[in-house]
Amino acid sequence: MGLAGPAAPAQAAEITDGLALWYKLDATSGTVAVDSSGNGRNGTVNGTAGWSGNGQGLTFNGSDTYVKVPDNIMSGMNSITVSMDVQIDATQATPYFLYGFGNTASSGAGNGYLFTTGNSFRAAIASGNSSTEQNTRTSAALQRSVWKHVTYTQTGTTGVLYEDGVEKARNTSVTLTPGSIGSGITTANHIGRSVYTSDKLFKGRIRDFRVYDRALSPGEVLDVSGNTTGIGAATHPDLKIDAIVDDATSEITLPLTEGTDLTTLAPQFTIAQGATISPASGTPRDFTSPVTYEVTGSGGEKRTWTVEALEMKSPVLPGLTADPNLVRFGDTFYMYPTTDGFAGWSGTKFKAYSSKDLVHWTDHGVILDLGPDVSWADARAWAPTATEKNGKYYFYYSADTNIGVAVSDSPTGPFTDPLGKPLIARGAFTGQMIDPAVFTDDDGKRYLYWGNGRAYVVPLNDDMVSFDASKVTDITPSGYNEGTFVIKRNGTYYFMWSENDTRDENYRVAYATGSSPTGPWTKRGVILEKDLTLGIKGPGHHSVAQVPGTDDWYIAYHRFAIPGGDGTHRETTVDRLEFDSGGLIKKVVPTLSSIDPVSVGTVLPTHTNRSLQSVNFPGRYTAVRSDNLAYLDPVTSSSTPTVKQSATFTVVPGLADPTCYSFRDSSGRYLRHKDFRVRADASNGTAVFTKDATFCARPGSVTGSVSLESYNYPGRYLRHYNYELRIDTFQDTATFRADSSFKAVSPWA
Structure with a gap:
């Protein structure tokens, strides 16, 4: 049947205030589930009664075992707590109830009820069939083959579901009260059986089953769970969401609003009755790194907890x-x-x-x-x-x-x-x-x-x-x-x-x-x-x-x-x-803190086709090579321009430097020399450069001033070292020109 968990808590009998029903389920034989609350609400064990008598509770075989609880168990209750130790068999069929208090309609469907199930782990109260359920739920199944303590409390508009004394789910929009079901008349009250006749019977073990006519406090829930060194909750005024308590690893995360000072946090902790925590709850501490606390249970047992605080900067978009x-x-x-x-x-x-x-x-x-x-x-x-x-x-x-x-x-x-x-x-x-x-x-x-x-x-x-x-x-x-x-x-x-x-x-x-x-x-x-x-x-x-x-x-x-x-x-x-050295994607680490701001700067739009045009400037010639790569012909004579031709290029990442970009034509050739690329720059103002340069991958040097301008990207400038590209709001072409100081130092080959 799996691991044997702790026996019923030693201090359980002390929490008797509001106790309406208590089945310890510790008998060795018989068909009676004895009510130890003193209220005389004995239950009847139906089918095969698998008594163990050694703290292992009553075994339910999944075929015919269930406990009939007296009628009208919730009559007059505005608040309720239902708690138990449960060990779900690995072969449990679904759907099933751990318990169901309510009524069954003639059709075999539930007709107003309260229940808890382990698959997925949830509790619900309903005024009619399943369409009326108000759920307090998790999205995971309750672990099987091990003892787990399960508690559901409801008071006012709030239902809370606990596992091993730690809150797992909360619903703050509950509108029904337990006593309102059937107007107080409930005749299908069972442990190990659903109020739906088509559902499966429970298979596993249950012990220490209790019903209170009030909602136990979080500390009381810890105590009845036997988790006397547990921390049920952690609170602080700057929490963005409830603290995340992982009882299995003894770790707590405090997700705090942005800007919270982590150096002097003083969180409060919910612990079991009779337990102590050191340092004490409310002690200011520096949480810039995780800190530890020690919880000592009422019997002297100890456990160390690690508590981490972080600024929760997610979700990044508002709402859902x-x-x-x-x-x-x-x-x-x-x-x-x-x-x-x-x-x-x-x-x-x-x-x-x-x-x-x-x-x-x-x-x-x-x-x-x-x-x-x-x-x-x-x-x-x-x-x-x-x-x-x-x-x-x-x-x-x-x-x-x-x-x-x-x-x-x-x-x-x-x-x-x-x-x-x-x-x-x-x-x-x-x-x-x-x-x-x-x-x-x-x-x-x-x-x-x-x-x-x-x-x-x-x-x-x-x-x-x-x-x-x-x-x-x-x-x-x-x-x-x-x-x-x-x-x-x-x-x-x-x-x-x-x-x-x-x-x-x-x-x-x-x-x-x-x-x-x-x-x-x-x-x-x-x-x-x-x-x-x-x-x-x-x-x-x-x-x-x-x-x-x-x-x-x-x-x-x-x-x-x-x-x-x-x-x-x-x-x-x-x-x-991120990627590893072999180019594979590393496992993403999901966080609550998200990321720090990134800087993009001025960016040349990539993969965008534009007409790149070689334009004559007074006193200079332009020419177009036979391979359709446009360039300025550095001749020294002054005459009227005679050539003007355009070609389409695509903006693509550069060759040696991925932060640069080049113009490339449809056949894959780059405009000008491979080292001539443009890179985004946040400079404001028109720039004209003077630099020795080699154009079109042919030998030859030029001196003088040349400006590149207008690439249809409003109000920004692009730079490759000293080469500037001015971006014009209204033009759809990139143009370049030479001024009167431009001349060739050596002829073209």
Whole structure:
């Protein structure tokens, strides 16, 4: 049956105030569960009674064993505590109740009840059937094959669920009282049996089962649990959320609001009656590093606890959001999430947020509303993504399990629907048509990814709102569920996705590597998953962005809201994403503190086609080489310009220095010499440089002043050492010129 846990607490008998029923379940035989509360509410053991008599409680066989508790046990109760020691058998079938107090309708369904189950670990009170349940729940199953102490307390509007004396869940919106169920009349009151006749019977052991007509205090719950060296809770006025208590590791995390002085914190701790803690609760201490406390139980037993304080800087977006798409346009990051918090993910609106540093975000409001802005869908607005091409911004989104596209002149909208229909309609391919993502390769080619259940990719046409359906490729890896995202680093493509269901705390991110945007792919493993020591559950549906000119990468993702979140109550945060020396992604460390501000600076837009034009300047000639690379011909004679020709180039990362950028033509050749590149610079003011230089990879030096100007990026300047590029607000071409001092020192070869 597993490990034998502690016997019933030695001091349990002292907590008798409000005790309505107490089954120690320590008999050796018989069919009576003796009530030790003195209230005469003996229970009847039905089926096979597996008595042990050695502190191991009553064994329930999962077939016919259960205890019938007297009728109307909750009559008149406005508050309640139900507690027990329980050991769930490893083979327990589901669904099941540990206990259920209430009524069963003629149909076999519950009809008003209070219960607790271990799968997933939750308690609920209901006025009718399951649709009326008011849950106090966790998202994980109660551990099996070991003894666990379970307590549920309810008073006023608050229900609290405890495991081993430590709070695991809280619901502050309870509207029912135990005494209101059945107007005080309850005839289906059982231990080990559900009020639903189709549910499974409990299999395992129960001992020390109690009911109080009041809510025990946290300290009392610790005491009846036998966890006399435990800490049930830690409090401080500057806590952003409740302290996270990990009883298994004896560790506590104090998530504090930003700006809290960590050098003189004085937290208070809840401990069992008769226990002591050193240093004492409320003692000011320096928490810039973790500190330790020693708890001494009433019997002299001791335990050391480690307590860590941190500034909680997440979530990074306000309210409930999910599926964040993080993208950089120029020197600004943008976030496009799902608006969360709706039953069935039924939201209709998309919003945009912007940030210069990934920490401080500006809310730009609604950028697309399915109702008025999209004619073909008005529900289930999910998981958007955005990209830019030639000054237009394209917004791909899920709407009622179709994928749509919208267009705007601004990354913050408003966006309009250019098609009047889905880009990818529901049913077009196997799986759900949701979760679009766009990747732009170095050659400027865009690829659209999507899918739930199956993963797909297709190159987008140049218009960005269509594609050739014959080129759709199924790239589904093992474990794939949804949330595709692709990046490229040092020639390697990284294909990432989310595994499991977003309602599951085991929702997580995995990845594969490949040699092209469409694979083939080699699965590498999981890179982001839950951390229960910090209360982080269900981290996934992510996106990744790089700080330009660096190898610094950041991952935005959602997790269950802390506290009390679930698959429709999620929040967005950002953490670092790093690579090892072999180019594989390191395991992401999910945090509550998120990241420090990053600096982007002035950024040259990459992967953007523009017309780069060689322009004559009075007194100078221009020429165009046969290979279509434009350059200034450094002749010495003065005459009227005779040549003017343009060519299209793409802005791409530089050769030797990844912080620089070059102009490259469609055949892959770079404009001018390979060492001539431009880099973003925050300089204000027009600059003209004077420098010896070699152009077009041909020998020869020039002196004089040459200025490069206007690359359609308003109000910024680009620099490579002393070479300046002025950016003009209204021009769509990059131009360069020579002034009258420009001349050749030696002729061209």
